[in-house]
Amino acid sequence: MIDLSPLSDAVGTLFSDYDVLAAFWMTVKLTGFSLVGSLVLGTLLAVMRVSPIPSLQLGGAIYVNLVRNTPLTLIIVGCSLGLYTQLGLVLANPSSGTFIVDQNFRLAVVGLSLYHAAFVCEALRSGVNTVPLGQAEAARSIGLTFTQSLVLVVLPQAFRGAVAPLGNVIIALTKNTTVAATIGVAEASYLMKVMIEFRPDVLFLIFGVFALGFVCLVLPVGILMTALSRRLAVAR
Amino acid sequence: MDDVTGGTNDPGGTPLVELVDVQKHFGDLHVLKDINLTVRKGEVVVVIGPSGSGKSTLCRTINRLEPIDSGSIRVDGAELPEEGKALARHRADVGMVFQSFNLFAHRSVLDNVTLGPVKARGIPAAEAKAEAMTLLERVGVANQAHKLPAALSGGQQQRVAIARSLAMHPKVMLFDEPTSALDPEMINEVLDVMIDLAHEGTTMIVVTHEMGFARKAADRVVFMADGQIVEEATPEEFFTAPRSARAKDFLSKILTH
Numbered sequence: 085m086i087d088l089s090p091l092s093d094a095v096g097t098l099f100s101d102y103d104v105l106a107a108f109w110m111t112v113k114l115t116g117f118s119l120v121g122s123l124v125l126g127t128l129l130a131v132m133r134v135s136p137i138p139s140l141q142l143g144g145a146i147y148v149n150l151v152r153n154t155p156l157t158l159i160i161v162g163c164s165l166g167l168y169t170q171l172g173l174v175l176a177n178p179s180s181g182t183f184i185v186d187q188n189f190r191l192a193v194v195g196l197s198l199y200h201a202a203f204v205c206e207a208l209r210s211g212v213n214t215v216p217l218g219q220a221e222a223a224r225s226i227g228l229t230f231t232q233s234l235v236l237v238v239l240p241q242a243f244r245g246a247v248a249p250l251g252n253v254i255i256a257l258t259k260n261t262t263v264a265a266t267i268g269v270a271e272a273s274y275l276m277k278v279m280i281e282f283r284p285d286v287l288f289l290i291f292g293v294f295a296l297g298f299v300c301l302v303l304p305v306g307i308l309m310t311a312l313s314r315r316l317a318v319a320r
Numbered sequence: 321m322d323d324v325t326g327g328t329n330d331p332g333g334t335p336l337v338e339l340v341d342v343q344k345h346f347g348d349l350h351v352l353k354d355i356n357l358t359v360r361k362g363e364v365v366v367v368i369g370p371s372g373s374g375k376s377t378l379c380r381t382i383n384r385l386e387p388i389d390s391g392s393i394r395v396d397g398a399e400l401p402e403e404g405k406a407l408a409r410h411r412a413d414v415g416m417v418f419q420s421f422n423l424f425a426h427r428s429v430l431d432n433v434t435l436g437p438v439k440a441r442g443i444p445a446a447e448a449k450a451e452a453m454t455l456l457e458r459v460g461v462a463n464q465a466h467k468l469p470a471a472l473s474g475g476q477q478q479r480v481a482i483a484r485s486l487a488m489h490p491k492v493m494l495f496d497e498p499t500s501a502l503d504p505e506m507i508n509e510v511l512d513v514m515i516d517l518a519h520e521g522t523t524m525i526v527v528t529h530e531m532g533f534a535r536k537a538a539d540r541v542v543f544m545a546d547g548q549i550v551e552e553a554t555p556e557e558f559f560t561a562p563r564s565a566r567a568k569d570f571l572s573k574i575l576t577h
Contacts, residue, residue: 216420218418219422221422222424222481224408224411225416226440226484227409227411232440244426320425
């Protein structure tokens, strides 16, 4: 029988010395806000790309291809150095004591939203492709305008068809929040670096704790989205 | 242009749908050639012809699901609008029943019927719902009102699609091969609804291969081949004594078995 008490002692010390849960809570908040932002912007981009107006199509295509093919680190750092340092974009109250923390958090949400909107757009577009052309024709034939057809008939079915690919976007987004550490947002991977700095003796243990933490966050998302995609599937 | 082939329709009726010198190409393919057709109020016109003759395309140009290259299409005296809200209003006045039903798959049967009246016409939901139930009753699927379309048989779905069109009180109903995707035992339940509509004086343009329907309900048969209207006649004349070689050839192929 192997004695596990030194291991459990080490884990106990780590959790009492460092606020691991608070760091993961920051990861959850980053994911949540960025998810809302990217869903809104991504839907807008998808509407542009499936619209019959060439300039909107082009705009959507340029955005997606530019942003999707740019490294996320570049976009996040760009938000911090470009939007804030250079252009002076202020998203938090400068006189508050937590200005730097709030500002960095919000810049990270902007960057993550901008980046993942491109992927949401493409997931939705694949969902739009699951909707037969006849649905839009029928919508138009009863006198619905283009916008009404899109909002009442095509998009509701497209979202259902896009649940599985959207699930993949959410999983990627959750893990990509670690990039926010580069602009000083104290999420999970930021704390991990701090802990490794001070406790290199339990390096693998620290890795293990954070890996397990992310698995615990992401696994339910995958299970939930798979269940949802089955439940919401449009019967034809 | 003179109606050289027809002249069988009631001369007293007012023209409701008028196609004048309509041309359409799909790339190099000339799918509609010099189409001239007038459908009068209350008239039932059956369009038949071999596959690829342009009859479905003709049907779809009347609510501009297919734009035309040149010529003019008027419904109730008004030229078809190019696009936008005016086109949506025009489409609300022209009912369309598709080969593949195209019921909104994510909405209940009842919602399928009320969506147009509520969203395109601005009719209060309760009123639209009451009328929808009457229409569903009329086509015999009222007991399925709260199911999703996929739970219904093909024949039931097509009858719902007819009710969905009727809910808009269209000036004219277009049927694009409404029974071609149905199992044989379900064809008659749909045709019966259509025959009732015809007898009630609904203006109908029906693309179909159902000769029985044409004989029972049509005022006029339009025979198309290679994108042209080759012959127009009463059903009786057309089926017993077709004049053109193309029509004779077509009828010999479909009537021999």
